[in-house]
Amino acid sequence: MNRTMKFGMVITLVVGTLAWLAIGGTTESASYFKTIPEVEKLSQADKVKKLRVGGIVEPGSITRNGNTVNFVLKEGEWKMKITYASNEPLPDTFKDGSEALIDGRMGDGVFHATKIAAKCASKYEAKPGQNYKGTASYEKKS
Amino acid sequence: MENIGALAIMLAFCLAIYSVVASLVGAWKKKPFLIASGERAVIAVFGLIVIATGILIYALVNSDFRYAYVAAHSNRDMPFYYKISSWWGGQEGSLLLWNFLLAAYGFVVVLQNKKKHRAMMPYVVATLMSTQVFFLILNVFPASPFQMLAQGKNIVEVQDGNGLNPLLQYWTMLIHPPVLYLGYVGFVVPFAFALGSLITRQPGDQWIFTTRRWALVTWFFQSTGILLGAGWSYAVLGWGGYWVWDPVENVSFLPWLTSTAYLHSVMMQEKKGMMKVWNIVLVAATFFLCIFGTFMTRSGIVASVHAFASSNIGTYFLVFLTIGIAFTIYMILGRLDYLKSESELESVVSRESSFLFNNLILLASCFATLWGTLFPVISEAVTGEKVSVDAPWFNRINIPIGLFLLFLTGVGPLLAWRRASTEGLRRNFQWPFVGMVVLMGGLFAAGIHHIYALMTFGLCLFVTMTIAQEFWKGASAIAKKEATNVLSGMIELTHRNTRRYGGYLVHMGIVVMFIGFAGAAFNKDSTVEVEQGKSFQLGRYDLKVTSVNNGQTDNYVWQNAVIEASVNGQPYATLHPERRIYSQSQQPVGAVAIHRRLNEDLYINFAALSSEAQKPIIQVYIFPLVTWIWIGFWVLTMGTLVCLIPSKVKMTYARTEVVGMAGKHEKVAK
Numbered sequence: 001m002n003r004t005m006k007f008g009m010v011i012t013l014v015v016g017t018l019a020w021l022a023i024g025g026t027t028e029s030a031s032y033f034k035t036i037p038e039v040e041k042l043s044q045a046d047k048v049k050k051l052r053v054g055g056i057v058e059p060g061s062i063t064r065n066g067n068t069v070n071f072v073l074k075e076g077e078w079k080m081k082i083t084y085a086s087n088e089p090l091p092d093t094f095k096d097g098s099e100a101l102i103d104g105r106m107g108d109g110v111f112h113a114t115k116i117a118a119k120c121a122s123k124y125e126a127k128p129g130q131n132y133k134g135t136a137s138y139e140k141k142s
Numbered sequence: 143m144e145n146i147g148a149l150a151i152m153l154a155f156c157l158a159i160y161s162v163v164a165s166l167v168g169a170w171k172k173k174p175f176l177i178a179s180g181e182r183a184v185i186a187v188f189g190l191i192v193i194a195t196g197i198l199i200y201a202l203v204n205s206d207f208r209y210a211y212v213a214a215h216s217n218r219d220m221p222f223y224y225k226i227s228s229w230w231g232g233q234e235g236s237l238l239l240w241n242f243l244l245a246a247y248g249f250v251v252v253l254q255n256k257k258k259h260r261a262m263m264p265y266v267v268a269t270l271m272s273t274q275v276f277f278l279i280l281n282v283f284p285a286s287p288f289q290m291l292a293q294g295k296n297i298v299e300v301q302d303g304n305g306l307n308p309l310l311q312y313w314t315m316l317i318h319p320p321v322l323y324l325g326y327v328g329f330v331v332p333f334a335f336a337l338g339s340l341i342t343r344q345p346g347d348q349w350i351f352t353t354r355r356w357a358l359v360t361w362f363f364q365s366t367g368i369l370l371g372a373g374w375s376y377a378v379l380g381w382g383g384y385w386v387w388d389p390v391e392n393v394s395f396l397p398w399l400t401s402t403a404y405l406h407s408v409m410m411q412e413k414k415g416m417m418k419v420w421n422i423v424l425v426a427a428t429f430f431l432c433i434f435g436t437f438m439t440r441s442g443i444v445a446s447v448h449a450f451a452s453s454n455i456g457t458y459f460l461v462f463l464t465i466g467i468a469f470t471i472y473m474i475l476g477r478l479d480y481l482k483s484e485s486e487l488e489s490v491v492s493r494e495s496s497f498l499f500n501n502l503i504l505l506a507s508c509f510a511t512l513w514g515t516l517f518p519v520i521s522e523a524v525t526g527e528k529v530s531v532d533a534p535w536f537n538r539i540n541i542p543i544g545l546f547l548l549f550l551t552g553v554g555p556l557l558a559w560r561r562a563s564t565e566g567l568r569r570n571f572q573w574p575f576v577g578m579v580v581l582m583g584g585l586f587a588a589g590i591h592h593i594y595a596l597m598t599f600g601l602c603l604f605v606t607m608t609i610a611q612e613f614w615k616g617a618s619a620i621a622k623k624e625a626t627n628v629l630s631g632m633i634e635l636t637h638r639n640t641r642r643y644g645g646y647l648v649h650m651g652i653v654v655m656f657i658g659f660a661g662a663a664f665n666k667d668s669t670v671e672v673e674q675g676k677s678f679q680l681g682r683y684d685l686k687v688t689s690v691n692n693g694q695t696d697n698y699v700w701q702n703a704v705i706e707a708s709v710n711g712q713p714y715a716t717l718h719p720e721r722r723i724y725s726q727s728q729q730p731v732g733a734v735a736i737h738r739r740l741n742e743d744l745y746i747n748f749a750a751l752s753s754e755a756q757k758p759i760i761q762v763y764i765f766p767l768v769t770w771i772w773i774g775f776w777v778l779t780m781g782t783l784v785c786l787i788p789s790k791v792k793m794t795y796a797r798t799e800v801v802g803m804a805g806k807h808e809k810v811a812k
Contacts, residue, residue: 003487003489007498010499014506015506018539018543021542022535025534025535025538026535029532030529030531031530032528032529033530063753064759065671065754066670066759067759089732089749091379092379092729092730
């Protein structure tokens with residue numbers, strides 16, 4: 001066996017193993033981006049897939065008891081009940097009205113979240129004069 | 143003031159364009175005065191950006207809330223140092239930081255090379271300043287830091303600003319962005335020299351010698367930046383994760399992978415004259431991945447838990463990346479004749495091939511990470527359905543890669559060049575291998591059955607033993623010859639070849655970090671809703687919430703829980719996890735309490751008061767061995783410093799020197 005063959009074999013082995021790991025992992029850990037209305041329309045078979053849903057946390061809907069957190073996620077008219085029971089703490093940005101991205105699965109009409117990411121994007125990159133106290137009035141007057 | 147700042151940036155923009163044109167025309171028409179004026183323009187650009195930056199910092203420190211940027215990212219009661227760090231707290235400011243660092247690097251390059259590399263310099267300057275032009279476009283047009291708050295035609299001032307994002311009000315965040323940027327921006331210099339040598343048809347080695355230190359220093363900044371980010375995430379975000387394969391983390395990791403590959407494969411070129419094309423590809427890849435990283439964090443193209451802005455500057459980046467990459471590929475293809483390899487691979491088990499595999503595997507990790515990060519974009523383009531992959535997917539691929547790399551770390555440096563002999567293999571690896579097997583057996587018997595953790599610990603010992611063996615062999619030989627003790631022999635040995643032994647120390651740092659990573663296999667956690675005075679248990683700790691207190695500072699109001707931890711009835715530690723609400727942004731933020739020890743960290747987060755019972759909800763974590771990650775970083779730092787000390791003995795390598803090659807159409811430029 002010549003050198004090129006040997007190198008070729010070792011490289012194929014390494015790359016092949018990694019590709020195999022990558023492809024196998026994709027089916028296992030893929031989650032599908034859906035909107036709330038799309039989730040409602042999903043077929044029974046699709047509902048068991050891992051989903052990722054985005055929306056706004058309805059103000060006043062968050063309740064915490066023990067290690068369970070319940071709240072309502074909304075997108076326009078559409079609403080969805082969400083329950084979260086995990087030891088991973090909620091991000092600090094998760095609060096009334098924040099924009100949240102939620103991973104989990106549907107079950108019994110309630111979405112069981114496994115991971116919640118939230119951002120107050122408007123807060124971080126706020127156009128001044130829009131959303132902090134005492135300044136909004138400037139914009140309105142002008 | 144603000145007008146001067148805006149004007150300074152605009153002038154810098156014009157001068158940067160001038161510098162590109164003057165350098166290129168000067169090189170083309172062979173006019174030294176034009177080239178010199180192009181270089182002086184670099185200095186002027188730096189001066190102007192310093193002025194602009196100074197004005198912004200002045201406004202931040204003096205809470206001049208007429209500035210939109212200051213109003214959005216600072217407030218009166220913030221401590222002084224956070225006011226300064228607000229410089230990079232938002233989009234406009236962090237792009238200004240990019241510009242500042244890039245201009246500073248340009249300034250240094252011009253000063254360093256007043257007499258050197260005259261043929262190459264115009265192109266180096268042109269490359270640096272083209273990048274500068276691009277980033278200045280961003281600061282001049284879509285993201286100006288000098289926008290004023292206006293009401294009608296009058297500039298207005300708000301009472302108080304929004305404040306720096308509270309999550310960023312933590313000490314590592316004071317230095318993480320500038321350090322990471324130093325690493326990101328820094329790779330523009332090796333890239334500029336590589337491109338310069340391609341354009342001037344220089345044989346491949348000169349740019350490598352010139353930029354070796356640049357590459358090493360910027361690599362070090364990248365490593366430091368990444369680890370500072372990890373440390374911040376661990377101590378601030380409240381779930382104790384230092385790495386979750388978030389897109390923003392991934393894009394900082396990508397250039398680190400290619401630059402690490404480059405630092406290794408560059409040795410192949412220096413010593414054997416091999417991999418010349420490959421090295422240029424790696425330098426270019428690192429540079430473009432740095433730009434890509436900035437693009438990803440700044441454009442919000444992939445949803446990330448680190449809430450950065452989704453803004454309109456993405457298109458600018460895509461245009462710049464496309465032009466830059468296309469031009470680089472065109473240049474490389476046009477110069478392949480000058481980049482021929484001088485020797486070839488002879489055996490699968492040799493130093494050369496261990497470098498090859500090191501590169502292969504680093505690049506595989508880079509590709510996989512990039513693929514996973516962009517998966518939502520790719521899948522949407524192909525199937526129309528947006529699909530993302532999560533942390534387990536990245537771990538699934540990168541853990542085996544990490545282990546293989548760790549293995550190569552032990553094996554590679556000890557393999558002979560060209561072809562390793564069976565005898566040599568036995569001599570070098572016999573005892574480390576025995577050590578590894580014994581340790582893994584022992585740990586297995588002790589009840590550790592986590593396969594990856596076992597392999598990590600085993601390989602860590604293996605690598606440590608090979609490195610110790612190297613030091614020992616060299617040091618005792620010197621000690622014998624010079625009749626001193628082994629310790630001074632070791633110092634002498636390191637001093638003779640700092641790059642080699644410094645490199646071993648860097649490897650050692652990585653090994654120590656891997657010990658810390660492996661600890662994650664044994665994490666424990668628990669969330670409880672607990673009454674004051676009641677205790678609960680996790681692992682060997684008994685934890686009791688003794689009180690909940692409230693208070694206030696200028697910047698925020700806080701509420702903390704006092705938790706007493708005891709082990710076997712003996713008091714162990716008192717922790718004060720806290721929740722804060724920052725007064726200006728009204729954002730609640732947790733401040734976790736961590737009791738750090740070498741064997742494990744006790745990590746407590748005060749999540750909230752429960753909605754009905756108003757009892758504290760406490761999350762407790764035990765993170766074994768995490769501290770070793772940070773210790774590993776200090777070892778890595780030491781190793782890098784050693785590498786930077788010039789070697790006492792000049793190394794010469796037996797290889798054919800290519801002094802120059804005449805092009806088909808042109809004389810050799812020198």
